[in-house]
Amino acid sequence: MSSPSAVTLLVATRKGAWLYHGDAERKTWRVDGPHFLGHIISHLVLDPRDGRTLLAAAKTGHLGPTMFRSTDFGQTWSEAARPPAFAKVEGGVGRSVDHTFWLTPGHASQPGVWYAGTSPQGLFRSEDGGDTWAPCSSINDDPRYLEWMGTAQDGTPDGPKLHSIIVDPRDPMHMYMAMSGGGVHESFDAGRSFAPLIDGLEVVEGFDVTQPTFHDPHCIRQCPANPDRLYQQNHCGIFRLDRPATRWRRIGGGMPAEVGDIGFPMVVHPRDPDTAWVFPMDGTAVWPRTSPGGKPAVFVTRDGGEQWQRQDAGLPAEQAWWTVKRQAMTADTQPSVGLYFGTTSGELWASSDEGAHWHCIARHLPDIYAVEVAERPAT
């Protein structure tokens, strides 16, 4: 880093959002919240291009979805004038957004551009900092993609989700996105058209691996230090893809057999493309989706996925049955990389030494849906 920066954690939960402002050493955290108490916040993200705009994807259990915006880093909020909504179809047969699930700021060269992924699965774009959103109808209403996306009844228990929207830092036209029921897809025209990128991935036994609809990517991350490298935590294991190759390779074989390589989050190192972290969960039998054996642990690879090491110092040694959702684990870019995750039991955990040691920042929050890092110049 050329200049010191302060780390704030943006915590989205089932009952609102919280901001945790870290001190220079990332040892103490000042809590700011709740914001939007009672709202389901699926994602809270900073615009890194201006360092002050925040978007929060919100809904309640009984009202339609919306989007909240702040242009002063969370001091004040206003509601988006036109939240993500599908194109209207005459006859009342069209889809409607249940909730916005994922937010991605656009390319550094395109201030104001944002992308959103929703449930039911759809892609949306804003060109005014998230105030108004337009559906990417060339995908959302494409008959082939509609078939792959399935219906609200398919896949993920609370609705299939379009997630992991990635804009290539070298080219704003080059994007990836993933669908929890529908596979991984790549675009070379800024999201106007996509093509499946699923070779080498696995699906649940008995289903046709060539059909995108049966693919369940959980989280995809692009390495900042090598944008040609993608890591993926999938329903069926951990995978890696090095472009321009198009075939994913399963790299979870080095995980301990009693832990397995199933999970939701995927985190990459800001400067070392060989280093990545996962948070395994129990994906056996009826899919308990808890930490395997009630013993939560992060696993790290330092060699691109050949070998994995357990990192659980400071975490509960037993009888801890929480887990971590797909966008609830992240990293900062500090010289000694900080890692953070939020749990389904409302605990916020941090490590300031790349996962070697963990400590709990907060307890008793609602079910944590997302944790993002906001890094801004230190004041």
Place this chain on the structure above:
Amino acid sequence: MKVLIPSALRSYTDSAHAEVDGATLAEVVAALDLQYPGIAFRMIDEQGRIRRHIRFFVDGQQVRDLAQAADADGELVIVQALSGG
């Protein structure tokens, strides 16, 4: 017509009561949205369907059709069933 706003939507109106006019229920909701931007989308989806947990009662009778005529002297009660746990 007079409109009774449920608590979950009073962040828009700052009041339990509103007064707007329209020839149909759809127009009344549209008029509400003009006065309180964003409120309609929380109740009506982008396909024009009333959301699952929203109910409209006009003069005591539940109305499921947004095209139903609205009476300027009538009262609209918006009810929102709690959900989400």
